[in-house]
Amino acid sequence: VDWGDALLGNTDPDFTDFPVDLVDTEEFRMIPFRSPASIEIFQFAQEQASERRTCPKDDIISQLLEPAVDGVPLTDLEFNNFFTLLVAAGNDTTRYTMTHGVWTMMNHPELWQTLRERPELMDKAVEEVLRTSSVTMHFRRTATADTEMGGKQIKAGDKIALWFNSANHDEDGFENPFRFDMDRDRNDHMAFGRNGPHLCLGAWLARMEVRLVFEELMKRVDRLEPNGDIDHLRSNFIAGIKRMPVKVVA
Numbered sequence: 001v002d003w004g005d006a007l008l009g010n011t012d013p014d015f016t017d018f019p020v021d022l023v024d025t026e027e028f029r030m031i032p033f034r035s036p037a038s039i040e041i042f043q044f045a046q047e048q049a050s051e052r053r054t055c056p057k058d059d060i061i062s063q064l065l066e067p068a069v070d071g072v073p074l075t076d077l078e079f080n081n082f083f084t085l086l087v088a089a090g091n092d093t094t095r096y097t098m099t100h101g102v103w104t105m106m107n108h109p110e111l112w113q114t115l116r117e118r119p120e121l122m123d124k125a126v127e128e129v130l131r132t133s134s135v136t137m138h139f140r141r142t143a144t145a146d147t148e149m150g151g152k153q154i155k156a157g158d159k160i161a162l163w164f165n166s167a168n169h170d171e172d173g174f175e176n177p178f179r180f181d182m183d184r185d186r187n188d189h190m191a192f193g194r195n196g197p198h199l200c201l202g203a204w205l206a207r208m209e210v211r212l213v214f215e216e217l218m219k220r221v222d223r224l225e226p227n228g229d230i231d232h233l234r235s236n237f238i239a240g241i242k243r244m245p246v247k248v249v250a
Contacts, residue, residue, distance in 0.1 A: 006037030102131035
């Protein structure tokens, strides 16, 4: 969890020792994942890799060390990157999504009551949490060909930022996009990369985890109430909530 916080909160003074006024420097850009925590994770990843090469186990680390594409194993750097993504991507993003969901139910008690009365809406509620929270706010891609979009020329090799939180609240794609609607019939949100070639491998696991949290809360909690100010993660990449006091009424 600490490594995940440091990776995704790499510009938040609460989670990184790197001087905030140096985040725009070349030194910062050259750090893997732009976080000093990545160095520690890479070292730990290599320790795990060395252990598995000596004594393989029936786990994902051993599987990552097996020859992958065309019988060629991952390089150390590729393995380190995969390991880091598995450590952070499926951890912090999912718990931040859960936190946003609790915030919504806490500040809109009528939604919580509806969900308790109509538990068959749970799957749709989870999709709305994913859409409205848009925890991963953007991703960068590289154009593979020259094109034009919105009157702007894009050349092959140009870097393009895809803003998921904007797409998930697009009036052309969603009716009443700023309304949390558990009866929404069509919810083609962009969480997890939608159904593109970069679809998140943990998409269905994350959905299950969010659903289980709400199902267990519904068994134990009558209502949720705000109990103080929330503290947002300082990031233009991850819409995280670091602190959110909640009063639980059983």
